[in-house]
Amino acid sequence: METFLTRRSFLTILAGTGAASLLPGCATAPMSARPALDLVILNGMLIDGTGTVERRLDVGIRDGVIAAIGNLSGAAAARVIDAGGLKVVPGFVDIHSHTDLDLLKNPYAPSKVRQGVTTEVSGQDGESAAPIGGTGMAESLQHFKESFGFECPYRTMDGFLKLLASHGTTQNILSMVGLGTLRAVVVGFDDRPATGDEMAAMKDAAQLAVENGCWGASTGLEYTPGSFATEQELIEIMSALPAGRRLYASHMRNEADRVLEALQEAIAIAKGSNSRLQVSHLKAQNKVNWPKQEVALRMLDDALASGLDVHVDRYPYVAFNTGLTNLFPLWSRDGGTAKFLERLKDPALGERLRTEVQRKVDGLGSWDSVLVSSVRTEEGKKYQGKTIQQIAVEESCDPYEFTVALQLREDAGVGMVGFGMDEAGTEMVLAWKNSMVASDAGPHSPDDGSWPHPRSYGTFPRAIARYQRDRKITSLPDMIRKMTSLPAEKLGLKDRGIIAQGKAADIVLFDYAAINDRSVFTDPHQFPDGIPYVIVNGVVVVDDGTQTSARPGGILRPSIA
Numbered sequence: 001m002e003t004f005l006t007r008r009s010f011l012t013i014l015a016g017t018g019a020a021s022l023l024p025g026c027a028t029a030p031m032s033a034r035p036a037l038d039l040v041i042l043n044g045m046l047i048d049g050t051g052t053v054e055r056r057l058d059v060g061i062r063d064g065v066i067a068a069i070g071n072l073s074g075a076a077a078a079r080v081i082d083a084g085g086l087k088v089v090p091g092f093v094d095i096h097s098h099t100d101l102d103l104l105k106n107p108y109a110p111s112k113v114r115q116g117v118t119t120e121v122s123g124q125d126g127e128s129a130a131p132i133g134g135t136g137m138a139e140s141l142q143h144f145k146e147s148f149g150f151e152c153p154y155r156t157m158d159g160f161l162k163l164l165a166s167h168g169t170t171q172n173i174l175s176m177v178g179l180g181t182l183r184a185v186v187v188g189f190d191d192r193p194a195t196g197d198e199m200a201a202m203k204d205a206a207q208l209a210v211e212n213g214c215w216g217a218s219t220g221l222e223y224t225p226g227s228f229a230t231e232q233e234l235i236e237i238m239s240a241l242p243a244g245r246r247l248y249a250s251h252m253r254n255e256a257d258r259v260l261e262a263l264q265e266a267i268a269i270a271k272g273s274n275s276r277l278q279v280s281h282l283k284a285q286n287k288v289n290w291p292k293q294e295v296a297l298r299m300l301d302d303a304l305a306s307g308l309d310v311h312v313d314r315y316p317y318v319a320f321n322t323g324l325t326n327l328f329p330l331w332s333r334d335g336g337t338a339k340f341l342e343r344l345k346d347p348a349l350g351e352r353l354r355t356e357v358q359r360k361v362d363g364l365g366s367w368d369s370v371l372v373s374s375v376r377t378e379e380g381k382k383y384q385g386k387t388i389q390q391i392a393v394e395e396s397c398d399p400y401e402f403t404v405a406l407q408l409r410e411d412a413g414v415g416m417v418g419f420g421m422d423e424a425g426t427e428m429v430l431a432w433k434n435s436m437v438a439s440d441a442g443p444h445s446p447d448d449g450s451w452p453h454p455r456s457y458g459t460f461p462r463a464i465a466r467y468q469r470d471r472k473i474t475s476l477p478d479m480i481r482k483m484t485s486l487p488a489e490k491l492g493l494k495d496r497g498i499i500a501q502g503k504a505a506d507i508v509l510f511d512y513a514a515i516n517d518r519s520v521f522t523d524p525h526q527f528p529d530g531i532p533y534v535i536v537n538g539v540v541v542v543d544d545g546t547q548t549s550a551r552p553g554g555i556l557r558p559s560i561a
């Protein structure tokens with residue numbers, strides 16, 4: 001706490017510790033060892049995260065835990081924050097995050113912390129930072145070293161979580177295990193069914209990851225090699241997990257023309273394995289599919305009515321962010337990156353590839369709907385933030401040929417933003433009773449050289465400002481619930497997500513009139529307005545609008561059940 005001492009809090013500490021007698025004019029000293037509270041938040045409007053309406057209540061914190069709620073105006077505290085005019089809400093639980101290893105590059109994760117995220121769930125879309133092994137191991141280790149400048153010290157999920165813990169984190173972190181990662185380790189990158197031995201090995205690896213501290217498993221069925229897993233394979237692997245950890249988070253096999261079939265499969269996998277289903281970033285991409293958004297939600301209502309524990313998460317934007325390789329058909333990606341790049345160079349495949357990629361682009365609208373968001377090389381950086389149509393005009397080239405050339409130059413390490421969804425569908429998903437707000441993003445900072453999707457900086461303030469305050473798709477307490485208690489319950493994270501006595505003191509203070517996301521596609525590195533205080537485990541990490549150097553976050557592991 002020492003970094004946040006103001007003169008006022010210093011005097012309060014002195015008063016509480018008995019050291020007041022040292023001050024001139026103080027005759028007698030109270031003899032208690034320390035003030036009853038480390039921090040008290042006075043005069044705020046408390047929205048506790050459960051969905052109930054706001055109330056004028058103070059919050060007292062001691063030892064990282066919420067110790068008192070009520071009228072605390074007379075309580076002795078080491079520090080007082082006057083929350084007059086502000087809402088006091090639980091810290092946001094970002095249930096679909098890609099923070100993973102990027103925390104080693106961006107250890108303070110300001111893009112997340114400044115928007116009020118106090119807990120993040122990594123290991124999504126079938127990809128987790130561990131385990132490392134199998135035929136891709138050498139490549140993974142080399143990539144790690146190139147990215148972070150030191151040898152990868154771990155192979156298991158336990159080792160990965162310990163590495164994060166040793167570095168320290170501002171926010172709390174927890175992880176899922178990616179079933180695509182497990183398939184890469186056990187089966188490799190080929191499009192074929194797993195053998196009996198491989199099935200046994202994947203089940204063992206999934207169980208071990210859960211014992212090592214994962215909260216559930218994720219799939220990314222549009223990404224290789226996770227896409228090569230059949231419905232039955234996924235049912236069997238999920239069934240091998242302990243009942244309490246059967247949380248199945250799925251980036252489905254399709255989010256466009258076959259989104260409803262993909263949703264049917266996700267429901268079948270959850271039912272077949274007795275898992276709790278979390279549909280990742282639910283959306284119906286491409287104009288022709290927008291009417292399916294409502295159909296998808298009615299299917300989810302039916303699944304709920306039939307007894308399935310099902311939720312979805314969604315970022316509050318009409319554009320998605322993925323790898324540029326996703327524009328290319330699955331068959332072209334079979335076998336991994338090297339084989340993909342070979343196929344791009346193969347003249348015999350040229351016409352077929354061009355036709356299939358163009359069909360995907362036409363579905364989105366045009367090459368103007370495809371924006372380059374990240375690259376690997378320094379020379380490629382000039383394309384970041386531009387659409388492929390823009391680049392094609394500027395460089396007088398064919399957009400498809402440019403795309404292929406960029407993939408080759410960047411070793412397929414190109415990120416894209418696709419403008420593929422509509423406002424009505426986005427609102428419908430965000431308003432659905434079991435939808436949760438999540439960023440689908442990793443951590444960024446303004447000087448990291450990236451060109452992130454604005455959701456990296458703006459997800460939570462935008463959901464509150466644009467979709468709740470301005471568009472009124474739901475009440476404010478309900479929107480807060482979608483960011484706090486709902487994701488915490490889904491995970492089985494018992495001590496977070498609501499403000500109540502005995503819960504961990506993860507708290508956000510925001511100004512309802514002033515809160516706004518400021519990050520945009522053409523200028524993404526912008527922190528939001530209106531979030532002056534963020535508290536993690538009782539420690540103030542955003543203090544009067546400025547992020548401190550404190551890193552009080554925990555690496556959270558479940559008790560196995």
Ligand SMILES: [Zn+2]
Nearest residue numbers: 125251280281
């Ligand atoms: Zn995804």
